[in-house]
Amino acid sequence: MKSILYIISSAVALGLMAASCDLTENPQAVAGRSIVFGDESGLRSYTNGFYTYLPDYDNAFKLNTTQDHSAKMSVGTYEQGAYTTSTSTSWGWGSIRNVNYFIKYNVDPAVSAEVRNNYTGIARLFRAYLYYDKLVTYGNVPWIDNPLDPTDDDLYKTQDNRDVIISHIIEDLDFAAEHITATAKTQYANTVNKWTALALKSRICLFEGTFRKYHATGSKYGSQYLAGCTITADELLKAAADAAQEIMNDGPYSLHTGTVYEEGGRGAYRDLFISDNPVSEEVMLAHMQSKDLSHLGEANWWYNSASYGPHLSMTRAFAKTYLNADGTVYSEKTAAGAYKTFQQETSGRDARLCQTIRGADYTRKDKSGSYVATAPDMSLSLTGYQYTKYVMDDSGYDNARSNDNDVPIMRYAEVLLNYAEAKAELGTITDADWAKTIGALRRRAGITGGDLDKLPTTVDTYLKDTFYPNVTNPVILEVRRERAIELVLEGFRLNDLKRWACGSNWETAPWNGVYIPALDSPVDLNGDGTPDVYVTANADYQKTGTYKSIAMILSDVQKAVKIDDDPAGGYLLGYELAHKWNDNMYIYPVPENVILKNPALKQNPGWE
Helix, strand or coil: CCCCCCCCHHHHHHHHHHCCCCCCCCHHHHHHHHHHHCCHHHHHHHHHHHHHHCCCCCCCCCCCCCCCCEECCCCCCCCCCCCCCCCCCCCCCHHHHHHHHHHHHCCCCCCCHHHHHHHHHHHHHHHHHHHHHHHHHHCCECCCCCCCCCCCHHHHCCCECHHHHHHHHHHHHHHHHHHCCCCCCCCCCCCCCHHHHHHHHHHHHHHHHHHHHHHHHHCCCHHHHCCCCCCCHHHHHHHHHHHHHHHHHHCCCCCCCCCCCECCCECHHHHHHHCCCCCCCCEEEEECCECCCCECECHHHHHHCCCCCCCCEECHHHHCCCCECCCCCCCCECCCCCECCHHHHCCCECCCHHHCECCCCCEEECCCCCEEECCCCCCCCCCCEEECCCCCCEHHHCCCCCECCCEEEEEHHHHHHHHHHHHHHHCCCCHHHHHHCHHHHHHHCCCCCCCCCCCCCCCCHHHHHHHCCCCCCHHHHHHHHHHHHHCCCCCCHHHHHHHCCCCCHHHHCCCEEEEECCCCCEECCCCCCCCCEEEECCCCCCCCCCCCCCCEECCCCEEEEECCCCCCCCEEEEECCCCCCCHHHHCCCCCHHHHHHCCCCCCCCCCC
């Protein structure tokens, strides 16, 4: 049975006791500090509380609700381009103050320096994690490394530039990697270790290096974002590659490859997201869920309920980027020029496609406990590409918070991708680098041909023109293809678009869907002999016949666009909802009420 090794409730209580809301020092606080900082159990309890800052059962499986690759039912004010300084409310520093409090007072000589440094290393890892979120969200922010007293001048300081923030983040992570004593894989991948610090360093340095490279000349406010910065993009990219390479050379992790993909939508890739215990050979950090402890998630409910969740659905534009199993670029047409059916489209492809959505071969348990062929539910999927990545293949999970599958937060696969991209951006990537990163990931996905062991030399014009029109380097294009596919729904895509200065993709990428041969006619999507959907513009449609799914009624947002060059006269589904990108959206505004309290803060470019 699963057991959860970190227990955070007592840790949070200790943290709140030790760090009062105003962080003032008084005799009670001093007494409390001796309890927390006087022995290792107190240090452990306090730092266990930092794990509450990570994604949890409520959000770990839905970190990519804003991305160009997925259609959804509604968008927020930020996604509509209507966000303002008065509606911005996310400026908060309580978590960083709590970490700073621990770092400042973890000096009790009753505890050995090695033990103290281990826990300070954990704290500094979390401070780096929290400050990375600030950097991504707000750009320039004040660097604060003390639990501020209400009379401290730093409480009213202005922002530091990106050089200051990234330098301190790197210092924190270097300290963590040197002093955290845990170097082996943890049994349930639920606590940090030396390798977590290095993986986080590779992630952050890759973000900042590419942000500086592509915003230097590629975005409207880039020169303002980078004002006063002297650390070069290449220096940061090298730091990203070096951190990733240390894990690859000396760390205990590897890709999980033990399960061969078979029909049904399950295999080694999807094992990582639906397993009861984390697949710790690859998963470096995970959020754990358990029925025994009533610690459950809701991925099935969120993705498979008509009344809950945004009906997030993969777009056809993105589905077309998955390679064929032989390594060739996918074509949506047959050799005879006809558009491929959904069954043809999801057969013979990169096996991650049918481990991410309900493909033609997908099966799941019905109420009797039998695995049965299960097509996309067109009452839930806006495009027909219905996500399954975090979803248990059992209808019994669908209508409540009941998921006990663990959710990865950090994986070795990301480390390989960080290394490949950093080396590609530096122009130093080799065939050997390619084979052990992108090649290895594609082998795991069942791809048997193409550039598995050497660098690609041909530009995929579809990938370039649809998503990255300013990229002409075939290696960088293929790395981006791989990153998007391998890490889909894991919380990276919007930040990737931001660092590549590709935010406009949010507005321009099409929210298109599956091929439908005809309207007003039952369609069998997965080829099991039972029609699955009836697409119609008739709002008064009444179901007749034996096909199982309710009709998809076209509307002002749900479209079926006739294809001019289809010999059969078919249609492509699509979903049209106003979503907009403005160039100031790369960085959030500082809330106006915050600037009123501290006039030394400057508003971010484009939000003045």
